[in-house]
Amino acid sequence: MPKIDRDKPLPPHTKLDYYECYAKIVLEDLFPVFISELLLKDKPDLQDIRSQVGIEVTIAEISETIEAQRLYSTLHAVDDVTQSRNIERMEQCGATYKSGILFGPNGSDEFILINRAIDSKIEKLQKGEYGKFSEYHLFIFSSILASETMLNDELEYLEQREIADYFKKIYIQIPGELLYFDLIKSTYEVFSVDTNKQFDWAIKARQMVEDGESQ
16 A cells, blocks of 8 residues: 555545544543543444444535545645645635634535434434444534534434434534534533644544554
8 A cells, every 4th residue: 555645635545534533533632531542443433342332423514625624634744835735725615724723615504414414324323234332422524613502403403303312422523613412411512622732633633544554
């Protein structure tokens, strides 16, 4: 397997998935009390064997957002010319790069794509496509900007749909924040993530993918 070029976006197919690596880093960083070392597996993507928690990772994004995020993951490793070119392409995708954080380009600040992703994963869980765990969580990548009213409405929606029968906790990574829905307690919490922290997670996730190619 040829070595990944650090000056280019990650190739579409790698041994380790970038988003799964990123989710693993975030969860172990923010939730060390109830998340131990997560294993990168499949069906579900992340597995905490000690706590018997299975975590599925998914993306609720349009294709332009995914491309912009892949370009964003290279910025730490490229020269100034390439960095400028990548930022220009990110903006062509409809995204905004400001103060080290990527925003957009999801054109609608609603939970529509997120709820579609949740429904898709519930369907797979109902079909028995995941291994047996005591409880399941869901980690979603999105670029929406959510107001307090939106978050309250979403919590009410998740409760009405009885999503806790399937996923006990849902984490949503958005620009500058992590949204955490605890459907057991019927609460949500917003974790503010500064620029340095979010960029550090992105660097570590990409490095995990690069290291995985050499194994």
